[in-house]
Amino acid sequence: MRNLADFVEIVKTLSHRFVEAWNRFWFETNGNEQMRLFRRALASLLFLSYLIRSFDLELYYSDLGVAPLSILPDIADLNFRYSLLTFFPGVKALWVMNGIFLVSLIFLTLGLMTRFSAILAFVLHLSFLHRNPGSVYGADTVAVFFLAYFCLADFRQLQKSDTQQDIRSILGSVAYRLSQIQLCIIYTYAGLHKLKGVHWWNGEAVWAVLANSQMARWDFSWISHYPLLFILPTYLTLIFEVYFPVLVWVPALRKPLLFYGVLLHIGIGLAMNIPIFASLMVFSYALFLDEATAGKWNAWLERVLILPSRLAPSFGNPPKIDIQKERGVYGEAGSHWNSGG
Amino acid sequence: MDFADRKTPPRLMVEGVKAALSVWIIYHLFIVLLVPNGQGFLGRKISPWVEPYVNFFEFTNVWSFFAPEPGPPPVYIEYELIHRHDGSSQFGKWPSVRSPYSLRERQNRKIAAAEFMMSSELRAEKMMTHYLCKQNPTVGSIRLWRVMYSIPEFRDVAEGKRSIGDEVQMERKLVSHSFCEEAVL
Numbered sequence: 001m002r003n004l005a006d007f008v009e010i011v012k013t014l015s016h017r018f019v020e021a022w023n024r025f026w027f028e029t030n031g032n033e034q035m036r037l038f039r040r041a042l043a044s045l046l047f048l049s050y051l052i053r054s055f056d057l058e059l060y061y062s063d064l065g066v067a068p069l070s071i072l073p074d075i076a077d078l079n080f081r082y083s084l085l086t087f088f089p090g091v092k093a094l095w096v097m098n099g100i101f102l103v104s105l106i107f108l109t110l111g112l113m114t115r116f117s118a119i120l121a122f123v124l125h126l127s128f129l130h131r132n133p134g135s136v137y138g139a140d141t142v143a144v145f146f147l148a149y150f151c152l153a154d155f156r157q158l159q160k161s162d163t164q165q166d167i168r169s170i171l172g173s174v175a176y177r178l179s180q181i182q183l184c185i186i187y188t189y190a191g192l193h194k195l196k197g198v199h200w201w202n203g204e205a206v207w208a209v210l211a212n213s214q215m216a217r218w219d220f221s222w223i224s225h226y227p228l229l230f231i232l233p234t235y236l237t238l239i240f241e242v243y244f245p246v247l248v249w250v251p252a253l254r255k256p257l258l259f260y261g262v263l264l265h266i267g268i269g270l271a272m273n274i275p276i277f278a279s280l281m282v283f284s285y286a287l288f289l290d291e292a293t294a295g296k297w298n299a300w301l302e303r304v305l306i307l308p309s310r311l312a313p314s315f316g317n318p319p320k321i322d323i324q325k326e327r328g329v330y331g332e333a334g335s336h337w338n339s340g341g
Numbered sequence: 342m343d344f345a346d347r348k349t350p351p352r353l354m355v356e357g358v359k360a361a362l363s364v365w366i367i368y369h370l371f372i373v374l375l376v377p378n379g380q381g382f383l384g385r386k387i388s389p390w391v392e393p394y395v396n397f398f399e400f401t402n403v404w405s406f407f408a409p410e411p412g413p414p415p416v417y418i419e420y421e422l423i424h425r426h427d428g429s430s431q432f433g434k435w436p437s438v439r440s441p442y443s444l445r446e447r448q449n450r451k452i453a454a455a456e457f458m459m460s461s462e463l464r465a466e467k468m469m470t471h472y473l474c475k476q477n478p479t480v481g482s483i484r485l486w487r488v489m490y491s492i493p494e495f496r497d498v499a500e501g502k503r504s505i506g507d508e509v510q511m512e513r514k515l516v517s518h519s520f521c522e523e524a525v526l
C-alpha cells in the first residue's frame with residue numbers, strides 16, 4: 001500500500017513538473033525581440049522576392065499563362081486548397097491582390113498593423129501558392145510556416161519588469177517556439193533525406209551541385225582537380241543539418257553553429273545563385289539570438305532605416321509598455337517569464 | 342486601442358486558452374513532423390484526418406532540399422511550334438536561356454516550374470501547350486520533349502573528357518504532339 005502511495009506521489013510530482021516545464025517552454029517565453037527582428041528581415045526579403053515575381057505575374061497566375069484555371073484540376077491536387085485568385089480570376093484582380101500582398105509585406109517590415117498585415121500576407125501567400133503550385137519553390141514553402149506563425153506572434157516591445165501574461169503574450173510565446181522548432185524540423189528532414197542519397201554518402205554531392213550548369217553561377221570546373229574542396233563541405237553540410245536541431249539548443253554551441261550556418265548559406269546562395277532562399281535561412285537564425293542581441297539589431301535597424309518603432313498604438317506597433325503598471329496584477333501563473341532562446 | 346484600457350484576462354480564461362493551445366500544438370507538431378514522411382503506413386492511415394488541415398494551410402513541404410540527391414540535373418521542356426499555314430517550325434525551350442542578371446530569381450522560379458512539369462507528362466502537356474498556343478495564334482500544333490542533361494563526373498572533368506554544361510549526354514523524350522484547337526478549348 002505504501003509503495004502504491006509512493007508511486008502515486010512520484011507520478012504526481014513528475015506530472016506537475018512536466019506541466020510546469022511545458023507551460024514555461026510554450027507559454028512563458030518572451031521572444032518578442034527575436035520575432036520582431038525576424039519579421040522585419042523575412043518580410044523585406046519576401047517583398048523583394050514577390051516584387052521580382054510580379055514581372056511574371058500573368059505568366060504564372062492568369063488564364064493567359066501556363067496555368068489557366070481550366071487545367072488546374074489536371075495538374076494539381078486541389079483538395080482543401082483554396083485561393084482568392086480562383087474566386088476573382090481576372091487579370092485586374094490578380095494585380096490588385098499582388099499589390100495588396102506587397103503592401104502587407106511592407107507593413108510587416110515596418111511594423112504597421114502587424115497582426116492584420118500578417119494574416120493578410122498569409123492568406124494572399126496561400127492564394128498564390130494554391131493558384132499555381134508549379135511556380136512554387138523553396139523560399140515560398142518555408143515562408144508559409146513563418147507567415148502562419150507571424151499571425152499569432154506578439155511583436156510588442158516589453159520591458160524587463162513585464163512579468164505578467166495576457167492572451168497576446170501567450171500566443172506570442174507559442175509563435176516564437178513554433179518558429180524555432182520549425183527551423184529545426186526543416187534541418188532535420190533536409191539532413192535525414194540527404195542520408196538516403198548516394199552522392200551525399202560518397203562525398204560528391206557538392207560537386208553535383210556545382211557541376212549543374214543550370215544552377216551554378218560560375219564555371220566550377222577547376223574544383224574537379226581539388227576533390228577535398230567539395231568532399232569536405234559535403235560531409236560538413238550533412239553533419240550540420242542532421243545535428244543542428246539538437247546542438248542549437250546547447251547555449252555553448254549555438255554561436256559557432258549559427259556562424260557555420262551563415263557561412264554555409266552564403267556559400268550556397270553565391271554558388272547556386274539563390275540569394276533569396278539563402279538569406280531566408282540566415283535570417284531565420286534571428287530566432288536563436290539572445291534577447292539583448294536581437295534588441296540591439298532592432299535598435300540599429302530602427303535608427304538606420306528610420307523604422308516607425310514608436311508609432312501610436314493604432315498603427316499596430318505600440319510603444320514600450322510596462323504591462324504591470326498598465327494593468328492589474330493577474331496572479332502567479334504568469335509570473336515566470338524567462339528570456340527566450 | 343489604448344493599452345491602458347486593456348483588462349487582465351481572468352485566470353480561468355488564460356488556463357483555458359493554454360489548454361486549447363496545448364492540444365493544438367500537439368496536433369500541429371505531430372502533423373508537421375509526419376507530413377515529410379507521409380507516404381509511410383502511418384501517413385496513409387491518418388491521411389483523412391490531416392489532409393484538410395495540411396492542404397488548407399499548405400503545410401505540405403517534405404524539406405528535401407538537395408536531397409536525397411543534390412537536385413535534378415539540368416532539365417528543360419523543349420518545344421517545336423508548327424505553324425498552321427506554311428507548316429514551318431520554330432524551336433524553343435523552357436526555361437529559355439540563363440539569365441545574365443546576378444539576382445536570378447525569375448530564372449530560379451522558371452526552373453522550379455520546369456521541374457514541376459517534368460514530374461508528369463500530363464502537366465507538361467497541359468501547361469506548355471495551352472500557354473504556347475495562346476502566345477502564338479498562328480501555330481497549329483506543338484510538339485513537346487522532356488530533356489535532361491547529365492552532370493559530368495568530377496574525374497571526367499579533371500581528365501578533360503567532359504566539361505560542365507557540355508550537354509552531350511542527355512535524355513530526350515517526346516511528351517506530346519497536340520493541336521492548338523483542342524488545347525485552348
